[in-house]
Amino acid sequence: MKPTVHDIARSAGVSLATVDRVLNGRPGVRHVTRERVEQAISVLGYVRDVAAANLAKGxxxxxxxxxxxxxxxxxxxxxxxxxxxxxxxxxxxxxxxxxxxxxxxxxxxxxxxxxxxxxxxxxxxxxxxxxxxxxxxxxxxxxxxxxxxxxxxxxxxxxxxxxxxIDNNAAGRTAANLLGRFAGGRDGRIAVIAGSMLVRDHRERLEGFLAVMGDDFPRLTVLPVMEARDDPTLAAEVVSAALGHYCDIIGLYSLGAGNRGIAHALRQVPPDARPVVVAHELTNTTRAALAEGLIDAVLNQDxxxxxxxxxxxxxxxxxxxxxxxxxxxxxxxxxxxxxxx
Amino acid sequence: MKPTVHDIARSAGVSLATVDRVLNGRPGVRHVTRERVEQAISVLGYVRDVAAANLAKGxxxxxxxxxxxxxxxxxxxxxxxxxxxxxxxxxxxxxxxxxxxxxxxxxxxxxxxxxxxxxxxxxxxxxxxxxxxxxxxxxxxxxxxxxxxxxxxxxxxxxxxxxxxIDNNAAGRTAANLLGRFAGGRDGRIAVIAGSMLVRDHRERLEGFLAVMGDDFPRLTVLPVMEARDDPTLAAEVVSAALGHYCDIIGLYSLGAGNRGIAHALRQVPPDARPVVVAHELTNTTRAALAEGLIDAVLNQDxxxxxxxxxxxxxxxxxxxxxxxxxxxxxxxxxxxxxxx
DNA sequence: AATTTTCTGATTTACGTACCTCAAAAACTG
DNA sequence: CAGTTTTTGAGGTACGTAAATCAGAAAATT
Incomplete structure (x- = not known):
C-alpha cells in the first residue's frame, strides 16, 4: 500500500502537523526533527498524492x-x-x-x-x-x-x-534537406515564398534553409525570397509569376502561410512540369495538397x-x-x- | 465557481444520494427524477472532478x-x-x-x-x-x-x-517514398533487410514498401529480402555481401533492428559510393548514423x-x-x- | 385497504492532503 | 530561576466525490 502522511508521522515519531510543516516548507521545525521526517519520507518512498493535494488546496x-x-x-x-x-x-x-x-x-x-x-x-x-x-x-x-x-x-x-x-532554423534546414534530395541531383532554381521577413520565425526558417542549400546543394540556385504576407491570393499571383518567368524552377519552399493560393497556382501547371514543393503546417489545405501530390512534404508544429x-x-x-x-x-x-x- | 454535486442536488431539488445514483448509474431512481437531475447537470454545466472521484473511490x-x-x-x-x-x-x-x-x-x-x-x-x-x-x-x-x-x-x-x-504498411510506404525520391530518378537496385518475415510488423512494412516501389519507382529494382534476425553481426555480413555482389545498389531499407551492424558495413564503403539508407527506430545507433550521414532517414514509433x-x-x-x-x-x-x- | 416493492432523503464515513487553532512541551534567554 | 521564544502535538475543518446505511415516502401490487 502506498504510504501516506500518516505513515510518515508514525514512522518518524512525530505528529501529522510536523510532517505537514516539513512537506510544505513551513517554519517551526527544528533541524534534527526535519531530518528525521525527511529520512522517513525517503525510507518509505513517500510521494505526495497530487490529486488529493490539489483538492485540498483548492x-x-x-x-x-x-x-x-x-x-x-x-x-x-x-x-x-x-x-x-x-x-x-x-x-x-x-x-x-x-x-x-x-x-x-x-x-x-x-x-x-x-x-x-x-x-x-x-x-x-x-x-x-x-x-x-x-x-x-x-x-x-x-x-x-x-x-x-x-x-x-x-x-x-x-x-x-x-x-x-519549434526551432525554426532547424525547420528551414530540414526543408532544404528534403527539397534538395527530392530534386535529385538536377540543376535548377528554387523559389522561396514567405509571409514577411519582419516575423522572426520566417526569418529563421529562411536562414536555416539558405545555409543547407548553400552547403549541400550547390547545383540549386535559390531565387530571392518572395513575400506574400501569408495571403493566399497574393501568394498565388507571386508563384504564378515566378513559374512563368523562369522555366527551370524545380523546387518551391513555402515557409509561411497562404498555401491555398500556392496550391491553386501549382494546379495550373502540368503535373510533370511541377516543382518539388515543401510547405509548413498540416492544415486541410496542405493535407489535401499532399494527398493530391501538389505538395511533396509538409513540416508541422503540433x-x-x-x-x-x-x-x-x-x-x-x-x-x-x-x-x-x-x-x-x-x-x-x-x-x-x-x-x- | 465550478458546480459540485451539492449544487446539482439543490438545483434539481433532490438529495445528494440521488445525484450520486444518477451520476454513477446506480439503480433506484425513477425515470422522471433521473431526467430532472440530468437536466440540472447540463444546465449548470457540471463536470465530475476526476481527481476527487478517484480519491474517493480509492x-x-x-x-x-x-x-x-x-x-x-x-x-x-x-x-x-x-x-x-x-x-x-x-x-x-x-x-x-x-x-x-x-x-x-x-x-x-x-x-x-x-x-x-x-x-x-x-x-x-x-x-x-x-x-x-x-x-x-x-x-x-x-x-x-x-x-x-x-x-x-x-x-x-x-x-x-x-x-x-503504428500502421506498418504506411511505414513501409513512407520508406519507399523517401528512398525512391532520395535516389533521385536514377536506375539501380534497392536492398531490403528485415528481421524475420515471421513477424507481422516486418511483413507489413515490406508489403507497403513493395507496393509503392512498384507503383511509383519503376526504375528501381528491389532485391529479394534479406533476413538477419535483427542481429547486428548477421546484418553486417549480409549487407556487406550484397554490396559486394551488386555494384548498383543505390538504396537500402532496413525495416527491422540490427542497425548497428548495418552502419558498420556501410562505413566500409567509400562515402560517395554509399547507398541511400532508410531505417527504423531512433536509437543511439541510428541517431549517430543520421548525424554521420550513414543513414539518410529514420522512421520512428515513439x-x-x-x-x-x-x-x-x-x-x-x-x-x-x-x-x-x-x-x-x-x-x-x-x-x-x-x-x- | 393492506401489503409489498420501488424510490428517495438524510446522514455518515472515507479518501489523502492542506491549513488552521490552541495548548503543551522544550529550548533558549538574561 | 523566571521569562521568553521556538518547536511540537492534538485536533479539527475543508476540498469534491463515492459508497454505505437506514428510515420514510411514494408507487405498485395484492
Whole structure:
C-alpha cells in the first residue's frame, strides 16, 4: 500500500502537523526533527498524492493567452487548441482567458500585455512580435511576479520564462534537406515564398534553409525570397509569376502561410512540369495538397502540443518549479502523403 | 465557481444520494427524477472532478505487460517506458507488473497469458506473436473480463480491445517514398533487410514498401529480402555481401533492428559510393548514423507514446469507456539529421 | 385497504492532503 | 530561576466525490 502522511508521522515519531510543516516548507521545525521526517519520507518512498493535494488546496491557476486575430489555418488551430484547453480548464483547475490583438503590431501587443498585468494572472502566454515595447512589457510582467511564455514565435533576449515552439532554423534546414534530395541531383532554381521577413520565425526558417542549400546543394540556385504576407491570393499571383518567368524552377519552399493560393497556382501547371514543393503546417489545405501530390512534404508544429506545453510550463512556473527542457521540446514533424495522421 | 454535486442536488431539488445514483448509474431512481437531475447537470454545466472521484473511490488498476526479453534498442526503450510508468504508477493509481517472455514463441506467450489470467488483473498488454494459441488465450482473457491491448505488433482478428502501435504498411510506404525520391530518378537496385518475415510488423512494412516501389519507382529494382534476425553481426555480413555482389545498389531499407551492424558495413564503403539508407527506430545507433550521414532517414514509433496509450486504453476499457481512436493513433515520425529531437 | 416493492432523503464515513487553532512541551534567554 | 521564544502535538475543518446505511415516502401490487 502506498504510504501516506500518516505513515510518515508514525514512522518518524512525530505528529501529522510536523510532517505537514516539513512537506510544505513551513517554519517551526527544528533541524534534527526535519531530518528525521525527511529520512522517513525517503525510507518509505513517500510521494505526495497530487490529486488529493490539489483538492485540498483548492488552488486555481489563472492564465491569459494573447493571440493574433489572424485567420490562417494554423493560427485558427492554435486558437482552437487554447479554447479546447479552456473547456478542459474546469477539470484542470485552470482558468484561461483569451485576448485577441491585431497581428504584427508590437505597440498594440505591448499595450495588451500591460493591460493584462493589471489583472494579475498567474501566467501569460503570447505570440511574440519583436519590439522594444514588448521587451519592456515582458519585464514589467515578470516584475509583477507573473510567469511569461512565448508561443509559436519567440522573443529571445527578453525575460520570458519559456518558448513553446519549434526551432525554426532547424525547420528551414530540414526543408532544404528534403527539397534538395527530392530534386535529385538536377540543376535548377528554387523559389522561396514567405509571409514577411519582419516575423522572426520566417526569418529563421529562411536562414536555416539558405545555409543547407548553400552547403549541400550547390547545383540549386535559390531565387530571392518572395513575400506574400501569408495571403493566399497574393501568394498565388507571386508563384504564378515566378513559374512563368523562369522555366527551370524545380523546387518551391513555402515557409509561411497562404498555401491555398500556392496550391491553386501549382494546379495550373502540368503535373510533370511541377516543382518539388515543401510547405509548413498540416492544415486541410496542405493535407489535401499532399494527398493530391501538389505538395511533396509538409513540416508541422503540433499546435496542441505547443499550447499544452505552454500551460504546463506556466503552471510549473507559477509554483516555482523548473522547466524540464527535454519534455517541453516541440518536435518538427515531417509529413509525406504516406504518413499523414 | 465550478458546480459540485451539492449544487446539482439543490438545483434539481433532490438529495445528494440521488445525484450520486444518477451520476454513477446506480439503480433506484425513477425515470422522471433521473431526467430532472440530468437536466440540472447540463444546465449548470457540471463536470465530475476526476481527481476527487478517484480519491474517493480509492480504486487502483492492475495491469500486466508481457514483453519479449529481446535486447534490441527499441525493445529496451519500450521496457524503459513501461518501467517509467511503473515508477509513476503510484501517482496514477495503477499497479503495473512486467512479465518477460522469450521472443517469437507463440506457445510460450500463450502460456504466459493464461498464467496471468489467473491473477485477474484489470488489463493486459503484450507484444503479439501470431499463432492460434495466442488467439485462444486472448479470447480467454476477454472471457474473464480482462481488457487486452497489443503493443508494437498487432494480432488482427483476435478479440484484443486495442492495438497501440503504428500502421506498418504506411511505414513501409513512407520508406519507399523517401528512398525512391532520395535516389533521385536514377536506375539501380534497392536492398531490403528485415528481421524475420515471421513477424507481422516486418511483413507489413515490406508489403507497403513493395507496393509503392512498384507503383511509383519503376526504375528501381528491389532485391529479394534479406533476413538477419535483427542481429547486428548477421546484418553486417549480409549487407556487406550484397554490396559486394551488386555494384548498383543505390538504396537500402532496413525495416527491422540490427542497425548497428548495418552502419558498420556501410562505413566500409567509400562515402560517395554509399547507398541511400532508410531505417527504423531512433536509437543511439541510428541517431549517430543520421548525424554521420550513414543513414539518410529514420522512421520512428515513439515508445513512450505507445506505452502510455496502451495504459490509457486499458484504464478506459477497465471502466467500460470507449477508445477515442484519433487520440490513440500512434504517428510515424520521420527524422532527418536536421530535425532530430 | 393492506401489503409489498420501488424510490428517495438524510446522514455518515472515507479518501489523502492542506491549513488552521490552541495548548503543551522544550529550548533558549538574561 | 523566571521569562521568553521556538518547536511540537492534538485536533479539527475543508476540498469534491463515492459508497454505505437506514428510515420514510411514494408507487405498485395484492
Amino acid at each position: 488552488r486555481t491557476y489563472s492564465f491569459t493567452f494573447v493571440l493574433p486575430n489572424y485567420d490562417n489555418s494554423f493560427m485558427i488551430g492554435i486558437r482552437d487548441e487554447v479554447e479546447a484547453a479552456v473547456s478542459r480548464s474546469g477539470a484542470e483547475r485552470t482558468q484561461i482567458r483569451i485576448v485577441e490583438v491585431p497581428p504584427f503590431d508590437a505597440q498594440v501587443l505591448a499595450d495588451a500585455l500591460d493591460r493584462i498585468a493589471l489583472d494579475m494572472p498567474d501566467g501569460v502566454a503570447f505570440v511574440a512580435v519583436e519590439g522594444d515595447e514588448v521587451h519592456a512589457s515582458v519585464a514589467r510582467l515578470k516584475e509583477a511576479g507573473i510567469a511569461v511564455a512565448t508561443l509559436v514565435s519567440d522573443l529571445p533576449g527578453s525575460e520570458r520564462d519559456h518558448f513553446a515552439g 499546435a496542441g502540443h505547443e499550447v499544452r506545453s505552454a500551460i504546463r510550463v506556466l503552471k510549473g512556473k507559477a509554483d516555482g518549479l523548473p522547466v524540464i527542457a527535454a519534455q517541453e521540446r516541440i518536435r518538427i514533424d515531417i509529413f509525406l502523403k504516406d504518413n499523414m495522421p | 480504486r487502483t488498476y492492475s495491469f500486466t505487460f508481457v514483453l519479449p526479453n529481446y535486447d534490441n534498442s527499441f525493445m529496451i526503450g519500450i521496457r524503459d517506458e513501461v518501467e517509467a510508468a511503473v515508477s509513476r504508477s503510484g501517482a496514477e493509481r495503477t499497479q503495473i507488473r512486467i512479465v518477460e517472455v522469450p521472443p517469437f514463441d507463440a506457445q510460450v506467450l500463450a502460456d504466459a497469458l493464461d498464467r496471468i489470467a489467473l491473477d485477474m488483473p484489470d488489463g493486459v498488454a503484450f507484444v503479439a506473436v501470431e499463432g492460434d494459441e495466442v488467439h485462444a488465450s486472448v479470447a480467454r482473457l476477454k472471457e474473464a473480463g480482462i481488457a487486452v491491448a497489443t503493443l508494437v505488433s498487432d494480432l488482427p482478428g483476435s478479440e484484443r480491445d486495442h492495438f497501440a502501435g 515508445a513512450g507514446h505507445e506505452v502510455r496509450s496502451a495504459i490509457r486504453v486499458l484504464k478506459g476499457k477497465a471502466d467500460g469507456l470507449p477508445v477515442i481512436a484519433a487520440q490513440e493513433r500512434i504517428r510515424i515520425d520521420i527524422f532527418l539529421k536536421d530535425n532530430m529531437p
